[in-house]
Amino acid sequence: MDTHAGPSLRASGRDVRDGLIGLVATGVALLVAAWVLDGLSLSPWWTAFVVAAVMAVVDLLVRPALRALVRRAGAVTALLLGVVVQVAVVELALLAVPSAAVASLGATVATLVVVAVVSVVTRWLLGATDNTYLVANLIRRGERRRRRTPRTGADPGASPVGVVVVQVDGLPFPLLQHGIVSGVLPTLARWVRSGGHDAVRWWAQVPSTTPASQAALLHGTSDGIPAFRWYEKDTGRLLVANRPADAAVVEERLSDGRGLLADGGVSVSNIFSGDAPTAFMTMSRITGRGGLGPGRGYVGFFASPFVFPQALVRTVGEMVKELHQRRRQRLRGIEPRVRRRGAYVALRGLTNVLLRDLNVALVAEHMIAGVSVVFVDLVDYDEIAHHAGVARPEALAALAGVDGVLGTLEKVAAAAPREYRFVVLSDHGQSQGPTFRQLTGRGLEEAVREHTDAAGAATLVDTGDVEVWGPLNAMLAEVLSAVRPGAGRADGPPGSGGTGVVVGPQRGTPDTASGERPELVVVGSGNLGLVWFPGLPGRVPIEDLDRRFPALVPGLLSEPGVAFVVVDSARGPLVVGPDGVRVLLEGVVEGRDPLAGFGPRAAADLARVAVMGSCPDLYVHSTVDPRTDEVHAFEELVGCHGGLGGWQNDAVLVHPADWPLDADLLDRTVEGEALLYGADAVHRQLVRWLERCGARRAVPATPLHHP
Structure with a gap:
């Protein structure tokens, strides 16, 4: 095709x-x-x-x-x-x-x-599509331009062509396969069945979260990102990747100036920019240059007759639909489930209608302008799956909406001034299960305090579902800074997340404006929990933890839903389970292997993150139910990702069939498998494709100088 x-x-x-x-x-x-x-x-x-x-x-x-x-x-x-x-x-x-x-x-x-x-x-x-007026107008404009200027790359083998990379946030590979055969994803099904595209699985390493994967996809590395949010002892700051100021800090550390989008690319609705010259609604750029992006790109959406008002109306309709669907889930007694109320109702409407339509408008606008490469993150499915379930009807409906976006962009590509190819990928998959709080009646932070006998300790806790608040944080940061100068500046106190505009749940966060550090920090990242003791320097080894808090590790391992903890030691990082220990850097198992039920890549994943400088004093990982593949989030989310188990590591890559995967990038350490292992490997593959098709300038490798 x-x-x-x-x-x-x-x-x-x-x-x-x-x-x-x-x-x-x-x-x-x-x-x-x-x-x-x-x-x-x-x-x-x-x-x-x-x-x-x-x-x-x-x-x-x-x-x-x-x-x-x-x-x-x-x-x-x-x-x-x-x-x-x-x-x-x-x-x-x-x-x-x-x-x-x-x-x-x-x-x-x-x-x-x-x-x-x-x-x-x-x-x-x-039967008109939501973006009919806007897209039809862009197509007419593109066709007028093409009549004046011959199309670039129209002949077979010609270059350069353009590339549109669509990240379907949180889509697991097994669900993609289901969507193709069930009719949920007609556009993707047509692409794959016709032989025009291949759909393959790649492995999203721990932490299987958007900031880690997207940092590697766009910048080639995720070093220093141990979870979705993490505490840094040296700065006394809790970094949350989807808060603009924190995203800017992380990108500054990772960027070498040659990210995926460095050569004329456009970043739309991402956490990181990939060094794109032009970025819209990109977290790392909100507090710096560009704000939400150049105003010209938004004109088609905000100024076209009735496009913006209709999006607002459909946003309200989406909120009403959410009220009905949550009630239906409750009445039918569907389990596991979490409470879906309050601000999430409005947030679903904004992300699944208004932001989706705006993303389509921005991508289409730049395709008609003929940019070399666009990378856009569509969060619709991921956010509904977090609250409703990974394969529940409302999540599948959101996935169908994303497939409709691909169909719309396909129409735009036909009128664009250059040939465009599509790559569709996910940053990770998603798993499901009852939460840790539902199993035990209390949160992870309460369990840690109980087992350390620190009931009165000043504790910084961040186990709420802040991931879904990212797009709204971005919008508020820019709007408030425009209306009230200084309101959106990223100069909050240490531990505040680094931005003066923060919405979403935070519980138990102590007042750190005085500069005093908490005694304990507990955060959740899907079914991966992270614990720090800020008063103890460096990464605290298990020998010190056992001396100071002898009940901590045994107590956590006795909790329902906890499979193992990862902790440093004199022999390097250990995976400690109820009945055995694995020494990660030595590959030695004493007793029963605590990773036995987590697949052949678990040890390599954990060994990588366990030596990061930003690694917590203690990783706490949930169990995986062997009967259902369900995991247990330390956040109040029925669908989650961050660790291992279920579908959360099974990410998606749909690519043109005539752009094969390079054999030297495939990992073959697991018998019977040959796949891209980690988002950094996917980045290298994307870079090669962009260079070969002319969408990116090839940079010669620096020769090695030997003495």
Whole structure:
């Protein structure tokens, strides 16, 4: 299958159909608005369709000027100007058509809202996609440009071509296979069945989390990232990777200036930038240069008639759907499950509608502009799977929505000025199970305090589901800093996460503004728990822990749901289980191997993270139920990732079939397997593909100088 073929008459006919659907939907919505609102008059009835056509024309005339206006402005300026322009477009269209009348500016705003609501329903009934208007307009713009300039890379074997890398956050390989055969993923199924793409599994090493994997995917290394969040004894700071200031600190440590996107690439909705010159909603760039990204990229989404209002309406609809689905899960007695309420309801609406639509708009905009490579992270599936379950109906529906995004971008690629190839990957998989708190009735921090006899100790605890708050943190950091100077600066106190704009749950965090350090730090990262004793220098070996807290290790290993702990010793890092010990660097097992049920790659994974300078004093790892492959998160999430067990290490790579995996990058240490082991290996493969297709400049290897 050629997913990057040029446009045809058939494609043009589809564009005309989509345009007519949009015109009909807007006209019908205007008729409903005139019937509902006293301040709007459209007589005769066909006036509504004339107004709809005039709005489309005014939009085409106004948007180029708006692009120029926000060329140097940021995302917040684009948002505010875009909303003003939408109201102005409706007002001008109503004033320009003699048979239309609007009583006031308030009536115009009300018209915009009513039309947005009705258009969502009408477009759904007519079978239009959520981004029909916006994408069709981009495709028309791309085709006009292509008529003026021949397409780059249109002939077989020509270069350079462009590459779109789509990260489907948290998608496990077994679920991809299920989605292909079940019909949940029709676009990916078509790509694979036609022979145009191959779908393979790669191993996401511990910690199987987004920051570790994405750092390696984009920058080639994840050194110093022991989990999703971690405490640093030398700075007294708790780093949380999806908080802008902390992401900036981590990227500064890892970047060598030649990340995956260094040569003209674009980063969209990622934690790290990959050294991309242009970045949108990228955590590491929020507090530094660029904010949420150049305002020009947001114009199509915020200023197109009804696109932004419709996204807001569908966001509310997603929230209502969440209320229904959580109630249905509770009434049916589905287990395991966690409470789904409060701010998560709004967060699901924002991430699964508003941010998804905005991501599509940004990627499509830059494909039409002909950039060399785009890397976008779609978090829809991962966030719903955390709360609803890995393969539950609502999670599969989110996955189907992501597949729809791929279909939309495929249409955009057909009109782009250069040939585009698609790579789809996940940063890790995801596992499921009842939480540690559900098993024991208390959290990990309470268990640690009990076994150290430190009930009154000042404890910094971060075991809430902060991962899902990342996109909202990014938006708030930029918006608040624009509205109230200094509000979004990353100058919070040590232990605060490093940013003055932090939302999401945090429990039991002591006041560290005075500079006093907590006596104990406990954080959760899926089914991997991390414990530090800040008052004890360096990494505390088990000999010291046993002397100071003799009940700690035996007590944790007696807890339901705890399989083993990883701790330093005079012989190097140990994996200690209830009935045996594994000396990681020696490969020696004394007694029963505590890693026996965790697969042949477990020891290598743990040996790598156990020697990191940022490693905790104690890793605590959950059990894996041999009957169900369920694990137990130390956060209140039914779906989780971070450690070993279940599907969380089985990540996805879907790549063009004529771009084979390089044999020298495949790990063959496990008999019967040959796969990319670790995100750094995937990075090296991506770099080679980009260099071969011309999307990235090849840098000659520095020759070795021998004395």
